[in-house]
Amino acid sequence: MSAPVLTEPAPPSAPSASKRSSWYGYLRQPTVALSVLVLLVMVLMAVFAPLIADEPSGAGPDVLQSPSGAHWFGTDDLGQDVFAQVVWGTRTSLVIGLAASLIALALGTTIGLAAAYFRPIDAVATVITDVMLALPTLPLMIMLAAVVSPSVVTLTLIIGFFAWPEVARLIRSQGLVISAMPYIDGARVLGATGWRIVTREILPAVVSLMIVSVLLTASRAVISEAGLSFLGLGDPDAWSWGRILLNAQRSGTIAIAWWQTLFPSLAILLLVLAATLAGMRFNDSRDPRRNGG
């Protein structure tokens, strides 16, 4: 699930001579192009969901039909179209994934940078980060989601709030390297305040790491949302890929209706894989050791 795919951030690269060509080179890699394409299709599906399929609700006459021309992904035990459920579920997954990762990014970057530059904050921040990383995250999120009434907003807040420690750790380790660089000393000698140094000198140097973090955190957030929905803690008013799996689990149709579990599973796999690959390749593309300087 949340495997640490990034054990070591790439060393800070010097300001690149031509930003456009590096983006072009990044996007020209086949895996990246494919990942970005998948992400684009998902976004379009989420935005135009009402045009693609009607929101599934109520019961239909075609119960537990296997995939056909009329129902591309088959139907569930209530006769609802699984394709429509997957399309509408894309909305929830993308919104929660993106919003939660932005919350995690804001918290993680603030805490990570503060810890990297201000010594006294570092001690406290490191203890809190370590404690949060040591705890089983899913049971923790389950406990909180069970108390508040689950909705897209509360799920986003809960997932975002527990995803920041990984971001903070990445940003802090990068920030520590940069804080020790001569130009930071130079800024200090010139009389820059701590606030100015952190926001104007260190922050720009970790921006590309932040882009990587958004993609990786979003993919973890999508998995978390699916897990919570699968356990019955999703938003009851919004379709979600985890909820489709839960419905199959509850109605006992797992062993019969393979289409009801396969398609939402593929959707999760594709989205998370695309986001992870795009993030990892982006991290690699910034690594001067691989680009020959």
Added chain:
Amino acid sequence: MLRFVLSRALKAVLTVWIAITSTFFLLRLLPGDPTTLMVEGDMTPEMQAALLKTYGLDRPLWEQYVSYLRELIQGNLGISFRQIQPVTDIILDRLPWTLLLAGSAFVLTIAVGIPIGVTAAVNRGKWLDRALQGFGISANALFVPSVAILLLVFFGAQLGWFPIGGAIDPDTRGLGAYLSLAHHLVLPVLSLVLVQLGPYALTLRTNMIEVLGEDYIRAAQARGLSARRRVWKHGLRNAILPALTLMGLQLGTLVGGAVLTETVFAYPGVGRLIYEAVGQQDYPVIQGAFIMLAVTVVFANALTDMLYAVLNPRIRL
């Protein structure tokens, strides 16, 4: 050695205390607090007040916290709302199953991950190495229930090789009971191992490649040690340490995965208990389950750290 063990245990206790304290206050600050959850709509105000008093929820927050902590130290996690039974008893009933499941997955991941990681490192760039890299990256995208359902449908329902739910056949005795236990364990464990294996083997591979470039490996080669001995004895010993730390850090994820896979396979562990408690809004059970799982994970992590110290010749204790 004793000093290291004590300080590591102290750190674990501190971690658990911080977790318990922060979640206690967080839960009571959240909009839907346990009082509103527990009190059914059709109760008279007098009945509500009496119920709150029984559970001590009418006292000031600080007093509640102190008594909660005092009870917790004595192993009292409160009373289940739905089954009138102490939460501690309910969870202790289920915990061994989760430990068996997660423990087997932990051991199997290491046992299978080591040969794969080492072989990939030695045959760098060959097909196994490439396959491992692809697998390691995509493992990040594997959703435990999806993997579990796939295994259940294919090996359980279609081929009928393994049972599709439960933990043991109640009619078996003696050796048969153990076999039935193992038989029921295969698919849930496999779904966890498939998710954990990739990153673990990949880390081991990276470490191994680094270690194989070290001077002492070249020195061993100069002394005429066989490639087999260099890799598996001298190299592995050093490559395994960071991989062990990774497994320690992944324990939380492993337990989270166990919660999900137990739900799919109706495996009677804490995870399935959480799923049932969520459905019944049995709030003390959910909170108790989190605390027990947190304690388990934090102390298991402390144990792997101690194991690391024992295995690492550079740390003298």
